[in-house]
Amino acid sequence: MGAVAVFLETTDKSVRSTSLPALTAARELAKHHGGPVVAIVVGNGISGAAQDAARYADKVWTFDAPALKDPIAETWAPVLANAVKKLGATALVASATSTGKDVLPRAAALLEAGMASDITGVKGPKTFRRPTYAGNALTDVEVLTPIVVASVRQTEFAQAAPAASAGAVEAQDAGNVDPLGASFVSLHATKSVRPELTEAQVVVSGGRGMKTSENFKILEQLTDLLGGALGASRAAADAGLVPNDLQVGQTGKVVAPKLYIAVAISGAIQHLAGMKGSKVIVAINKDPEAPIFQVADYGLVANWEQAIPALIAEIKKIRS
Amino acid sequence: LKILVSCKRVPNPEQKLKFNSGAVDVSGASWQVNPFDEYAVETALRLTEKGKGGERSGEVVLVSIGPKDVGQQMRGLLAMGADRGILISGDDGTLDSDQVARTLRAVVEAEKPDLVVMGKQSVDGDSNQVGQLLAGYLGWPQATFLASIVLAADGKSATVTREVDAGVEEKKIPLPAVVTVDLRIIGKKAVRNAALAPDSAEWEDNQRYASLKGIMAAKKKEIKEVAAASLGVNAQPLVKTLHQEPPPARKAGVKVASVEELVAKLHTEAKVL
Numbered sequence: 017m018g019a020v021a022v023f024l025e026t027t028d029k030s031v032r033s034t035s036l037p038a039l040t041a042a043r044e045l046a047k048h049h050g051g052p053v054v055a056i057v058v059g060n061g062i063s064g065a066a067q068d069a070a071r072y073a074d075k076v077w078t079f080d081a082p083a084l085k086d087p088i089a090e091t092w093a094p095v096l097a098n099a100v101k102k103l104g105a106t107a108l109v110a111s112a113t114s115t116g117k118d119v120l121p122r123a124a125a126l127l128e129a130g131m132a133s134d135i136t137g138v139k140g141p142k143t144f145r146r147p148t149y150a151g152n153a154l155t156d157v158e159v160l161t162p163i164v165v166a167s168v169r170q171t172e173f174a175q176a177a178p179a180a181s182a183g184a185v186e187a188q189d190a191g192n193v194d195p196l197g198a199s200f201v202s203l204h205a206t207k208s209v210r211p212e213l214t215e216a217q218v219v220v221s222g223g224r225g226m227k228t229s230e231n232f233k234i235l236e237q238l239t240d241l242l243g244g245a246l247g248a249s250r251a252a253a254d255a256g257l258v259p260n261d262l263q264v265g266q267t268g269k270v271v272a273p274k275l276y277i278a279v280a281i282s283g284a285i286q287h288l289a290g291m292k293g294s295k296v297i298v299a300i301n302k303d304p305e306a307p308i309f310q311v312a313d314y315g316l317v318a319n320w321e322q323a324i325p326a327l328i329a330e331i332k333k334i335r336s
Numbered sequence: 337l338k339i340l341v342s343c344k345r346v347p348n349p350e351q352k353l354k355f356n357s358g359a360v361d362v363s364g365a366s367w368q369v370n371p372f373d374e375y376a377v378e379t380a381l382r383l384t385e386k387g388k389g390g391e392r393s394g395e396v397v398l399v400s401i402g403p404k405d406v407g408q409q410m411r412g413l414l415a416m417g418a419d420r421g422i423l424i425s426g427d428d429g430t431l432d433s434d435q436v437a438r439t440l441r442a443v444v445e446a447e448k449p450d451l452v453v454m455g456k457q458s459v460d461g462d463s464n465q466v467g468q469l470l471a472g473y474l475g476w477p478q479a480t481f482l483a484s485i486v487l488a489a490d491g492k493s494a495t496v497t498r499e500v501d502a503g504v505e506e507k508k509i510p511l512p513a514v515v516t517v518d519l520r521i522i523g524k525k526a527v528r529n530a531a532l533a534p535d536s537a538e539w540e541d542n543q544r545y546a547s548l549k550g551i552m553a554a555k556k557k558e559i560k561e562v563a564a565a566s567l568g569v570n571a572q573p574l575v576k577t578l579h580q581e582p583p584p585a586r587k588a589g590v591k592v593a594s595v596e597e598l599v600a601k602l603h604t605e606a607k608v609l
Contacts, residue, residue, distance in 0.1 A: 114501045121464075198509045266462065267457070316598050
């Protein structure tokens with residue numbers, strides 16, 4: 017078998033930390049495939065990022081062109097597919113970020129390769145474990161095509177560390193890039209001073225029981241005291257209490273922090289799918305029958321109105 | 337304006353999953369339409385409407401793959417207002433994403449819609465692939481995870497916003513195209529066809545329910561049954577399911593009586609504070 021290509025998302029200067037778990041998965045897969053790990057970076061003005069990628073991979077192929085500036089699937093998917101063909105790679109992996117989820121299946125179609133989504137484990141050269149049914153079934157799948165494509169659940173693979181020696185960076189020509197008339201207009205990024213939800217050691221999430229956006233401020237206080245990230249249930253996001261990108265669950269972000277604190281969240285199956293992998297789960301809910309208590313290591317039956325200020329005070333006390 | 341919407345049935349996600357001989361057992365499942373596919377139907381209907389409850393212009397065609405029973409779920413979507421359905425025979429329990437995408441490609445080539453609207457993922461397989469695969473096979477532009485869509489007055493392009501990890505991305509795509517919808521697409525002002533509906537148009541939050549009139553009308557609407565073999569699709573799966581099992585159960589937790597006890601346990605027992 018051949019090389020393992022790993023698509024890395026980057027800023028101008030460096031590999032995004034969300035892509036580091038894909039490198040770890042690529043290393044595991046390379047043990048089965050026998051070939052090198054080749055990082056693929058795509059964009060415009062990304063020579064710094066390519067150098068950074070070289071710290072992690074055996075080789076870096078960089079596709080750096082004005083026409084590739086924006087992350088659109090119409091241009092990036094063919095670049096990935098062509099790189100895999102030219103390399104003779106037998107695997108293509110990437111983290112299951114929103115970009116990875118958008119681009120990778122399209123690349124798989126162009127390669128006529130089978131794809132396993134959101135893998136949580138590598139079991140062989142072509143076999144993977146992945147969650148299905150909102151994490152209520154663990155499914156082992158075998159990809160039957162000569163080339164395998166897989167997106168990687170970030171929380172299930174460690175962040176890769178730099179290798180002992182840096183790989184070579186090779187600039188590649190993307191050739192004719194056709195966006196098929198599609199264009200990226202703008203990104204309205206949610207500004208946050210807090211760590212990324214998917215990478216935070218502590219996540220504090222609020223549910224619809226928080227009632228108003230104003231009430232989330234006290235959760236922000238708790239979040240900042242713990243140096244964590246703020247999350248929310250789908251019900252809270254749907255009700256407009258918080259921006260949708262805070263949503264944790266089957267259809268939102270998957271998190272696995274050391275400490276997850278669920279406040280006024282009942283614990284719908286689709287929410288549990290996004291946080292069940294957390295090391296320690298704390299649930300605070302006034303309803304003793306709330307399903308969230310079934311997955312919580314520590315449950316406190318209480319109104320958040322009383323419990324959260326008390327919790328903030330108590331944490332400050334033990335820290336002083 | 338002709339819009340093709342894919343739909344599939346899923347076991348009720350609130351029901352506890354059963355397992356039998358290393359596989360999920362859906363024999364006793366109660367079936368429903370995949371929630372994201374209902375949102376896709378709502379999106380397509382709004383794109384053919386002059387406003388909430390207003391006149392319609394255009395056609396919404398449903399397509400599903402599965403046994404005849406799936407006709408029940410399709411009938412419900414026809415009752416919401418979709419115009420007709422195509423049901424392709426197949427075992428929806430074993431198809432992989434690629435087989436679905438290849439089959440849909442054949443339907444797109446026969447129906448020639450201006451737009452394909454799909455749910456971003458099914459809540460059973462959770463693969464989140466079919467829309468992207470279909471767009472790739474067709475060589476059409478794609479816009480996944482839509483929070484909103486406005487179809488231009490000339491009907492030649494769409495401006496969309498997409499749910500991405502960092503926030504919301506705006507993208508413009510020419511038609512024909514494939515789009516997949518996320519949760520917020522069913523907001524009041526998330527969907528509009530500028531050729532039909534004014535800027536001020538708004539709908540109810542959430543997908544519509546079928547009215548009694550809609551249910552009666554749906555009985556007369558066509559669901560055309562098509563044999564998969566007649567589409568001439570290479571039906572070899574690319575991904576095979578080997579084994580399924582429930583995840584390990586979390587160790588039973590404890591209830592604490594007070595905030596003080598909670599903090600003490602997190603500090604000294606769990607050592608996370």
